[in-house]
Amino acid sequence: MAMQEEMGTVISTYDGPTTVLFSFVVASKNVxxxxxxxxxxSEGAVVGSVSEITxxxxxxxxxxSVAEYERSSPMSANFPTxxxxxxxxxxRVHGMFREGLMVRSTFPVAPGTxxxxxxxxxxxxxxxxxxxxxxxxxxxxxxxxARVNMNRLLQKHLAILAMSGSGKSYLASVLIExxxxxxxxxxxxxxxxxxxxxxYTGFRNSQYGRNVSVVDCKKMRIPLRKIAPALLFSWIxxxxxxxxxxxxxxxxxxxxxxxxxxxxxxxxxxxEKINASENLDKKSKPALLGWVGEIRSLRLxxxxxxxxxxxxxxxxxxxxxxxxxxxxxxxxxxIVSYVARKLLSLRKKEKIAPFxxxxxxxxxxxxxxxxxxxxxxxxxxxxxxxxxxKFGASLCLISQRPVHLSVTALSQCNTNIILRVTxxxxxxxxxxxxxxxxxxxxxxxxxxxxxxxMLVGEAVGSPVFxxxxxxxxxxxxxxxxxxxxxxxxxxxQEKKKTEVEAFL
Numbered sequence: 001m002a003m004q005e006e007m008g009t010v011i012s013t014y015d016g017p018t019t020v021l022f023s024f025v026v027a028s029k030n031v032x033x034x035x036x037x038x039x040x041x042s043e044g045a046v047v048g049s050v051s052e053i054t055x056x057x058x059x060x061x062x063x064x065s066v067a068e069y070e071r072s073s074p075m076s077a078n079f080p081t082x083x084x085x086x087x088x089x090x091x092r093v094h095g096m097f098r099e100g101l102m103v104r105s106t107f108p109v110a111p112g113t114x115x116x117x118x119x120x121x122x123x124x125x126x127x128x129x130x131x132x133x134x135x136x137x138x139x140x141x142x143x144x145x146a147r148v149n150m151n152r153l154l155q156k157h158l159a160i161l162a163m164s165g166s167g168k169s170y171l172a173s174v175l176i177e178x179x180x181x182x183x184x185x186x187x188x189x190x191x192x193x194x195x196x197x198x199x200y201t202g203f204r205n206s207q208y209g210r211n212v213s214v215v216d217c218k219k220m221r222i223p224l225r226k227i228a229p230a231l232l233f234s235w236i237x238x239x240x241x242x243x244x245x246x247x248x249x250x251x252x253x254x255x256x257x258x259x260x261x262x263x264x265x266x267x268x269x270x271x272e273k274i275n276a277s278e279n280l281d282k283k284s285k286p287a288l289l290g291w292v293g294e295i296r297s298l299r300l301x302x303x304x305x306x307x308x309x310x311x312x313x314x315x316x317x318x319x320x321x322x323x324x325x326x327x328x329x330x331x332x333x334x335i336v337s338y339v340a341r342k343l344l345s346l347r348k349k350e351k352i353a354p355f356x357x358x359x360x361x362x363x364x365x366x367x368x369x370x371x372x373x374x375x376x377x378x379x380x381x382x383x384x385x386x387x388x389x390k391f392g393a394s395l396c397l398i399s400q401r402p403v404h405l406s407v408t409a410l411s412q413c414n415t416n417i418i419l420r421v422t423x424x425x426x427x428x429x430x431x432x433x434x435x436x437x438x439x440x441x442x443x444x445x446x447x448x449x450x451x452x453x454m455l456v457g458e459a460v461g462s463p464v465f466x467x468x469x470x471x472x473x474x475x476x477x478x479x480x481x482x483x484x485x486x487x488x489x490x491x492x493q494e495k496k497k498t499e500v501e502a503f504l
Contacts, residue, residue: 004117007031008089010039010109017108019093024115026053026087034444034465035141036118037091039109044098046109047118047126048091049462051440057085091115092438094126094462102126102461120144128152128461132186134178136171136417140452140465150179150187153459154356154394157385157412161402161430162419167450168398169199171417171468172358175396176203179356180211180316189394190313190355192343194336198324199360206473211317218325221302222338224266225255231341235298235334236291237373243287250274250288264303267296298331309342313352329364333376336365340380347393354392357384362397366406378406385412403429415457420448436463 008024008031016022022039033053039046060066096105102125123144133147162168182188193200203212229248233239239247254273258265274280274288295301312319321339323332336359346352359365359381366381384395385408397413399405403425416434421427431442434456441463445454448465456463 004038004119005030007037007115007117010111010113010115011088012111017111019105019108021051021090021092022048022109023088023090026089030117031087031089032141036123036139037115038097038118038122039113039115041096041107041109041113043107044096044103045119045122046093046096046105047102047122048093050089051092051438052090054088054090055085056088059084092440097122097126100125118142126461127464128459134175135469136174136178136455137453137466137469140467146455146464146466148455148459150182150189153415154189154396155392156389156414156458157395157397158356158459159362159397159399159402159405159410159413159416160419161399161416161421161426162453163421163423163426164400165450166420166448167453167468168400168419169360170451170471171419171453172360172396172398173200173203173471173473174469176200176318176358177208177472180208180318182316184315188315188353189392190315190353191318191358192312192339192355193318193320193358194323194339194360194365195320196323196332196361196364198322200318200320201322201324203318203320203473208318208473212320213312213317214320214322215307215312216325217321217323217332217335219306220300220335221304221306222300222334223264223303223305224251224270224301225258225264225303226305227301227338231338232295234337234376234379235295235330239287239291243284243291246280246284247288247291250277266303267292267301298328298334300331300334309339310346310352312339313343313346313355315353330376333365336377337380340377340384344380344384344388344391344393347388347391354394356394356396358396358398360398362399362409363401363404366397366409367404368406369404382406382408385409402426402433405429407433413457415455415459418445418454418456419452420445420450422446 005028008027010017010022010024013023031050031053033050035050037048037050093105095102120142128149129147130149131147133149134153135145135147137146138144139146160168160171176191179189179191195201201214203209204214229251233244250273251270254265254270271289271292274285274292280288323335326332340357343352343355343357347355365375365377367375367378370378381395384393388394395413397405397409402410410433418430421430427442427445430445431437436456441454451468452465453468454463454465
């Protein structure tokens with residue numbers, strides 16, 4: 001193994017060295033927090049990461065002495081203060097690399113041993129990076145590319161968590177690019193994006209356009225014949241048990257008649273069937289018509305399916321479900337619920353390719369504190385979270401409020417990519433749901449810059465910080481800054497005023 005840059009020397013402290021931590025006096029100006037280092041031992045190379053760096057100088061330990069000397073002249077003018085300065089780096093031990101394998105460290109490193117920067121070939125194996133994996137960026141403080149194995153990243157689901165404006169949609173776009181660029185021999189997935197604000201529609205006008213389809217969900221239609229009574233009842237949760245039984249009976253009769261006549265049917269035919277029914281009492285009939293009217297108001301149920309859900313998923317292709325034109329939250333919930341259930345059903349029957357369902361604003365569709373009566377898509381999302389990995393149905397939950405996200409869904413995401421988060425409640429939830437994050441790493445989440453992220457979980461051998469790569473596509477996400485919005489508004493008002501004055 002080639003020797004790397006010398007970083008310093010292991011020292012003996014009150015707390016160590018131990019099998020899980022050690023400290024060293026820094027000898028190189030290149031040492032940075034989060035950097036991986038290694039120490040040679042008789043059993044193998046001990047690998048760790050710098051958890052914190054402390055700078056000290058004995059000349060400045062006494063506040064009273066410093067204050068007294070500084071009154072007359074700077075201490076540096078009278079004393080060789082720089083000669084007494086030293087830097088201590090604390091290291092968290094991740095394991096020992098021995099005979100090509102990473103094993104648990106069972107004996108502490110020796111004080112006086114030299115510390116070196118980690119060999120990148122060894123680091124790649126330790127972190128389980130894959131030469132054929134998805135290139136998300138570069139390992140922080142290293143030139144090593146963060147290429148993550150697709151199977152470990154997505155099979156047991158992924159969560160991208162970050163506060164607004166920290167780059168979570170940008171990171172999701174990078175992931176989408178990587179999935180669309182994969183070769184057939186490497187294994188390819190279909191991508192379905194639930195896009196609440198139309199942020200990903202720009203992919204259609206990029207170099208990836210031939211692999212992208214955009215569905216305007218205002219035009220989506222769900223055929224009544226493909227809606228199971230149980231699913232329909234979830235859309236009208238306040239209907240009584242008797243009303244649901246009566247409606248199910250009528251729906252089954254209507255379906256049977258349709259199969260015999262080979263004719264489609266929609267809500268109009270259902271209303272006619274209810275009106276024609278002689279078995280309904282005077283109270284049930286108007287109630288059923290009222291519930292059907294509520295469903296009709298969604299303008300979603302029809303005779304034919306659009307788009308055909310079975311055609312949305314193609315290997316290395318992305319389908320963007322654009323919900324930005326829909327104002328009603330219930331309609332959005334119904335669409336996501338139907339699409340998620342249908343995708344999982346089709347995948348179980350192997351009628352569509354393996355897929356990843358990327359869910360923007362996931363906390364709105366699978367909220368923790370709302371029941372399924374209100375959050376209509378919550379049940380479908382949690383079902384994929386629990387069962388999807390067995391069938392090649394993956395979830396990517398994207399959220400800016402992890403504290404409001406379903407614990408059931410989030411706990412099933414075995415890999416998390418976390419960008420900047422500052423809300424204490426969100427940070428606490430992340431700490432509770434992510435294994436392998438210590439307090440120091442959790443504190444670092446609040447100070448991440450835009451484009452910096454922590455990758456933790458199944459996809460990597462140890463939690464790491466990465467710098468997200470630049471997008472290859474040139475499209476600009478929707479959205480304007482506040483200054484631009486304000487300027488355009490005033491320009492439009494002035495133009496309107498000028499036109500009125502000219503007319504008068």
